[in-house]
Amino acid sequence: MRVLPVGDRALLIEVGTGEEAEALHAELLRRRATGDLAVAEIVPAAGTVLLDGLDDPSLLTGRLASWEVPPVPPRAQDVVEIPVRYDGPDLADVAAHWGVDETEVARIHAAAEFRVAFCGFAPGFGYLTGLPREVPRRATPRTAVPAGSVALAGPYTGVYPRSSPGGWQLIGTTDIVLWDHTRVPAALLAPGTRVRFFPVAAP
Amino acid sequence: MSDRALAVVRAGALTTVQDRGRPGHAHLGVPRSGALDAPAAALVNRLVGNPPDAAVLETTLNGCSVRPRSTVTMAVGGAPCPVTVDGRPVAWGAAVRVPGGALLDIGAARAGVRGYLAVAGGVAVEPVLGSRSTDLLSGLGPPPLTDGTVLPLGRPPGFHARVDVVPHPAPPLELVLRITLGPRHDWFTDAALRTFTTRPYAVSSASNRIGLRTEGPALERSRAGELPSEGMVLGAVQVPPDGRPVVFLADHPTTGGYPVVAVVHPADLPGAAQAAPGTPVRFVAVRHRR
Structure with missing residues (x-):
């Protein structure tokens, strides 16, 4: 330390x-x-x-210097479950990067258990760790990533709370509301929150 | 809407609602926001008898014009500028009684950048996470004012400050920013640190509520690679890849991945809010920690 x-x-x-x-x-x-x-x-x-x-x-x-920091505490809290349509425009690129097909990308992502390591970039944007594989950022960032985009970059998964520019690889979409300042708590995802994604069919 | 309202006739270049911001939510990615020149905002509130956390209007360079629906006390401070009511000059930096339906105009700043308009009772837009501030980074709070915006006003306080005039510091002709080096000064060469603390910079016209950008000699890094994202404080001097220091102001991002070479003393940040583009900037190290 x-x-x-x-x-x-x-x-x-x-x-x-x-x-x-x-x-x-x-x-x-x-x-x-x-x-x-x-x-x-x-x-x-x-x-x-x-x-x-x-x-x-x-x-x-x-x-x-004198504090004992116990290891990661037992994961007793509830899991936030996020429905995802794995239909993102970068799904094929991620599949190619991992050497699998697109269905397998969705299976790997939905099988992982995530945790919000930290927040930043925008209110309610969590950097989620837990994915066993990584992908690079896109070479050229998009000027507008739609709200609800489920995206990957480096070791992280994130969900865009609102439309914003972004360079992450978009693998899917969710209708869940990540940030609502009239709600308590406003942020669905806070540091330490456990998260799972589950696939849903396109409407 | 009731008579307790203020119509915006001329919104100006950038006029926002500001109070003392929404600190305490950085871990959720929420910037602190709030008036950039917080002492000036507190002074105009005092002149109209408001508590220091009442919401005011923050103007940028060319002021704004407003028309109250009913008679109300207002005060303009921050960047010195002409103030008129229905075309007649009135005092700057003092409480002014503005009749209902009259037009209060805040003119272009003679010096400085940000003007503050307090209205007795405060601007009473709906708070978000405990603050009425407009946050330009994340879009929280009311959007920047446009011509025709009507703002609700709070109830005027039961008493008025007995002060007629309060001292306002003049906008800086040269911005001297006292800094404490670190936490990432070890990402820069010794020559770069000498440059940073001895050479003149100038305020860039690309500055905004997120950061005071500078023009001047680039700071060379002593190491390659990327810094993982880490928490950022108000006044952090971040150095992006172009090497020009950026001083983080109220709407700064809560985490960032460019190294922070130093942190500006909080007492010097109101001056940074009033330093117009082109103003010379010097970074002066007051303590060196290794």
């Missing part, structure tokens, strides 16, 4: 792997809930957790 100061009010905690970041994130949330940690924002990412809004970062840096 490496602790990097970020200005005068924040720390970036760097760990080795996504699993360690997940475990550290869970531990930080636990300590905040018990009142042991006073911080405005806890922002997990690929291999780091950012703590923003600290009164005394250097004091916390000292304390962090």
Whole structure:
């Protein structure tokens, strides 16, 4: 674990792997809930957790060294199930990249169990880990990816909460609403949420 | 709509509703947003007797014009500019009683970039995640104002501030940004770090509420490859592949993959909000952490 100061009010905690970041994130949330940690924002990412809004970062840096971070906690929470029509325009490219046919891409994707490693890019956009294979980003990003697009890039799966530019490989579409600010919670996917995708036929 | 409303007659280049933003949701990818020059927004609220978190209008360079449906107290601050009511000059940086149906015009900024208009009772659009701010990165909150937009107003507070005039800092002729190096200054060569903290930059016209972009010498990286996405703070100085530092402002993305060479002192960010394109910028290291 490496602790990097970020200005005068924040720390970036760097760990080795996504699993360690997940475990550290869970531990930080636990300590905040018990009142042991006073911080405005806890922002997990690929291999780091950012703590923003600290009164005394250097004091916390000292304390962090002595903390036991238990491994990833048991996955007791419910699974969010997302229906997908595997009809994306990049399905053939992903199939070719993996050396399988398009049906197999859908089977591999729907068989995996995912977890929201972190959010970013847009409100409610989760970076989901758990897919056993990777694909590169598209060489040329699209200027508009439709809302509900289920997409792959690197080790991640994501679902576009709203139409936006994007360079991810589009493999399918869902009608589920990822983000609705009038709903509580607004985001369907938050860091730590477990997710499965299941195939549905086109209407 | 009731009489407690404000009609936008001229929306100007970019006028948005802003309050103190929606911090606390960065882990969901929600930017903090909020007034870029937060002290100026707080001052105009104070002049009309509003609490500091009341929603105001934030204008960009050329002001805007509004017509209240009923008589109401307003105050204009931030970037200095001419203010008129039905064509007659009125005070800038002070509370002004505007009769119902009269036109309040905020003219072009004489200096600075962002003007603030507070209305007694505050702009009462529906909050999103606890804030009425327009977030231009993610589209949360009300859209930027257009000609003809009608904004609801809140109830005026029961008392008014007894101050007539409050001191406004002048927009910077040169923007000096105190920085703390890191967390990713080790991604840059020593020569690049010297360049960054000694050479002059200038505010780019591509700057917006997301970031203050700069023109000047490119910062050379000491390593190749990509940084995995990591959390970003307000004031982070991110260096994209073109090597020109970008200072993250209120609508910045919550995570990013370009290395952050330094973080700007929060007290210097309101000045960044008022630095017009072409304004010289200097980054001054106040602490060096390795």
